[in-house]
Amino acid sequence: MNKFGIIWAGQLVSVIGSALSAFVIGVWVYLDTGSVTQFVLIQFCAAVPGILVSPIAGVITDRWDRKRIMLAADLGAGLATAILLMLVASDALTVWPIYLTTALSSACNSFHMVAYTALVPSLVPKKHLGRVNGLMQITQGVQIAAPLVAGALLGLVGLRGVLIIDLVSMVVAVTTLAVTQLPADAIRPVPSDKAPSGFNAGLRYLRGKPGLVNLVVVFCAFNFLFAIAGGLVQPLILSFSSPATLGVLMAAGGSGLFAGSLVMAAWGGPKRRIDGVYLGLVLGGIFLVLHSLYPSPWLIAIAAPCFLFTLPLMNTTCMTLIQTKVDPAVLGRVLGAVRMLVTAATPIAFLLIGPLSDGVFEPLMADDGALAGSFGAVIGTGDGRGIALIFLVVGVLMFAVAAYAWTRPRLRNIDVEIPDAIGEPEKEPARD
Known part of the structure; x- marks a missing residue:
């Protein structure tokens, strides 16, 4: 349970950062283009790639090291955020890189969630599995509440600042996962x-x-x-x-x-x-x-x-x-x-x-x-x-x-x- 708690806390921090940046990116697209269609396309890119790669993520999760899959997925999502940050810093951000990086993040998130959910039963006592899954649901509540905080942050630190916060949160998630030793049967089942x-x-x-x-x-x-x-x-x-x-x-x-x-x-x-x-x-x-x-x-x-x-x-x-x-x-x-x-x-x-x-x-x-x-x-x-x-x-x-x-x-x-x-x-x- 202690190992799960460390990983869960790091992942929660990362989810908060991702939810903040997702909200402000959507706001930026709508304000910059004034197009509802282009705004909705972000939601499309955030959903469909993850759906399509889920079966592939399942196959890889059963064959490879689940911890490394999670780390790779977190790093992939971090790379997407870093690309957006560089484009913002160079004043070159347009909607098409947003669609592409959103799709990349969606695919990475699918790999991450399949590996994470498959890892949990081998990591915690069976009698606590329901409680652990309840804890994992807190991330959805955080995602709904994120716009309340993101709106204030957008006025205080701007889009660049929110993306930096997202990257820092990703570093926290990767670090906590990387330093936590996990049982062999959890990271790669027999x-x-x-x-x-x-x-x-x-x-x-x-x-x-x-x-x-x-x-x-x-x-x-x-x-x-x-x-x-x-x-x-x-x-x-x-x-x-x-x-x-x-x-x-x-x-x-x-x-x-x-x-x-x-x-x-x-x-x-x-x-x-x-x-x-x-x-x-x-x-x-x-x-x-x-x-x-x-x-x-x-x-x-x-x-x-x-x-x-x-x-x-x-x-x-x-x-x-x-x-x-x-x-x-x-x-x-x-x-x-x-x-x-x-x-x-x-x-x-x-x-x-x-x-x-x-x-x-x-x-x-x-x-x-x-x-x-x-x-x-x-x-x-x-x-x-x-x-x-x-x-x-x-x-x-x-x-x-x-x-x-x-x-x-x-x-x-x-x-x-x-x-x-x-x-x-x-x-x-x-x-x-």
Whole structure:
């Protein structure tokens, strides 16, 4: 646990620096170009390369030294930041280097996260794995809160100063990881004759365990619905509130995510991990529906933090189940496949929400829309009420995913039907 704590602290510092620079780079692009399209392309470059390389990252994680993979990924992301810093210092920064370096950072982050997540089960006692995964969720809360700090830093030290902070944070992460000795079975697992090999080994391994397949399906569905809500919550708030109120409510939502991470770090989740999945889905559905009922900042101030509270619960329980039930020899490839499937849900959701909102739901919920007399009588009509209806539909779909999960016997009994594939980590570190 001490070794994990050192690595986790260094990685947390690095995540803070990366989140700060990502925010200010986006602000710079929008202010310099005035183009929403060019701003959105940054999000595209930050998502798609990581999705595409995830299976490759899984294969490499199972074959090479996981610590060195993490170090190489951190150095690669640091190189991307250093290139941007040099361009800023020479007053030569344009949008195209930003797209390229963002794509490089995305690919490096995918390698880093697959290796990091595969490393953890061999590093910490199995009984603490849920708590450790809860701690790892804190990074997402930090990323949401980063814009509050980044906005102030941009005015104080400028873009160059924020990039320097990011580089320093990367040095901290690399240093703490490099000096920490890790057990041999953690950095490079023992190959297993029973584990499938090849590029698609992760998917083939999952297909052989129906309970895990159902878990991944539910995990992907949750992330897809979560992405729809995350992409539309700001337009929903702005339909009845000011930008200043939006900032306050986004900070409140981030506090829910942070609180959920702390709770999971202290609790670790229920003894039957699958019960945490059911709980996350049901609570998520309830709080999504609450978003839709009335155009009130006070309602969002309650519903948004509570909904974001469910993200660490779902992520922690799902990831702990995968880590404990998958053979360590193929864990990297399974995690790579899962990461590809789960993260792919986000850009798909973002592609859908614009046409669904502007072309379908908003016209239906206009004052004279087709649904004004039915759903409009419950949640209101006019600007933003189409988005509210999407929240209502997504909340109901979340209940449907929970019902699906409950009707799958292999998933319902996954805690006992699939034996744990990991034991306790070595107590004495080997030279690495």
